[in-house]
Amino acid sequence: MSPPAPAAALPRAAYFRPDWFAAEQERIFARSWLFAGLAADAPAEGGYWTLEAGPCPLLLTRSGGVLRAFHNRCRHRGAKLVEGRGAARLITCFYHRWCYQLDGRLRGIPDAQRFPEEARALGLETALVAEWNGLLFVNADAQAEPFEAWLGDAGAFLAPWPVAALTPVHRATHMLRANWKLFLENHIDGYHLAHLHRDSIDGLDHAAQRWTASGRHWLFFEPLSRPGIRPPFEPAGFPAIRQGGADGMGSTAWKLFPTFAGAGGESFVALLNVVPLAPAQTRVDVMVLAGQASPLARAWAGTKAALSRTPDVLAEDVRAVEAIQAAIGAPGWREGPLARGWEDAIGVFRSHVAALIGEGAPGD
Ligand code: FES
Ligand SMILES: [Fe+2]
Known part of the structure; x- marks a missing residue:
């Protein structure tokens, strides 16, 4: 398959209009693999680390030796949960104190009798994270193509x-x-x-x-x-x-x-x-x-x-x-x-x- 013709494929507006920027954030950056730093800087056991993947605030955690990525937002009213990085046994929302384990499961809801039974299953929403060759990548879209598929031949090129x-x-x-x-x-x-x-x-x-x-x-x-x-x-x-x-x-x-x-x-x-x-x-x-x-x-x-x-x-x-x-x-x-x-x-x-x-x- 020959590559697309090298023509000006984008309108001028793509470089300065806020509606273009918003469309890119939603249709590209909320769904793409993005570089997140060195794997050495990722959270250690019992730690968390927050970052932005385009328009999406994400939360990385490591527990039981597993590095995971979640959307950094509460399943109750959707508030951003934490800032910066640190160590914690539980991630507790400051607003109404719903709290989550580092593996994303919902641990507790204050006054739980006021919520339907299904609310107990509301764990943190997952995102994707990959460690490769000392580098860390994230993707806010849990349904996105796997990291290895995205990397493709570039892996051998950077290795x-x-x-x-x-x-x-x-x-x-x-x-x-x-x-x-x-x-x-x-x-x-x-x-x-x-x-x-x-x-x-x-x-x-x-x-x-x-x-x-x-x-x-x-x-x-x-x-x-x-x-x-x-x-x-x-x-x-x-x-x-x-x-x-x-x-x-x-x-x-x-x-x-x-x-x-x-x-x-x-x-x-x-x-x-x-x-x-x-x-x-x-x-x-x-x-x-x-x-x-x-x-x-x-x-x-x-x-x-x-x-x-x-x-x-x-x-x-x-x-x-x-x-x-x-x-x-x-x-x-x-x-x-x-x-x-x-x-x-x-x-x-x-x-x-x-x-x-x-x-x-x-x-x-
Ligand atoms: S928004 Fe997080 S507990 Fe209400
Ligand atoms: Fe240059």
Whole structure:
């Protein structure tokens, strides 16, 4: 099956109108697998952790050794149950004190005689959670496709980076004045690498780039421009961590639909979690992980060298994305042709968004 034609598959309104944003939250984010953090940060036995999966507040718990996900809302009047993270034997609603076990079962209803017998079966509503290769993912829709089916071939693509054995060396949060799709369209745009990042990315052969579609995911690789020479973006002082992978030395990047992006080299992996907050407001959480460096002094030098470049690249991307957002709201705004091959992935991504929004999409 050939991929959809790389055309502008979305109306302008998709980038700034609140009704589009609301439709995406409901039809994409309330039903998709979303990156939730490192598996190492998930709750320990007897613990809980709250997070947002698109529009859905979720609650992760671990009891009897099982990590579970629930909707973070009470089965009585539907109040949000808990905030933050902590340890608890029971989750008790502050409002009328219905209480739940960490496995989701309803434990008690005050003045229970005032409720029908069936009320006793109202446990927490389940959601989905998956731990994979040191990463944690959630899906608010208990009926969604299984995690492994969603991951597909991207699993083999990401497996060379053993996240569970790595250490976070850099974390940052960036707030963008732009729609979430613009950030990701830029991430999968192979044309801008040689131009926007002319001075900030060195050592890669952009002309030899290639990407493949796997399900709705985008998987990308480009080789080193000087084979065998450690490129500037690889932090000196950190060991090689990549375990296998068929492509040889170079830079790998991915975007798992809808919003888990990243890039990996020989000695690091960078995770980008893209969180839509409003039609023209997006949060991007960045985490860079590397192996245990030694000696420590060299590690620091390497970290600093690597980090002095990372923010440059991201700042350039943010500038580009915000520049489109600043212009797209004007009547008459039109996008020109996209670069054959190097920007085709943008059209493919838009066609997936359009298909999920489906009939009755808000107009232009
Ligand atoms: S809303 Fe939770 S007990 Fe009433
Ligand atoms: Fe970029």
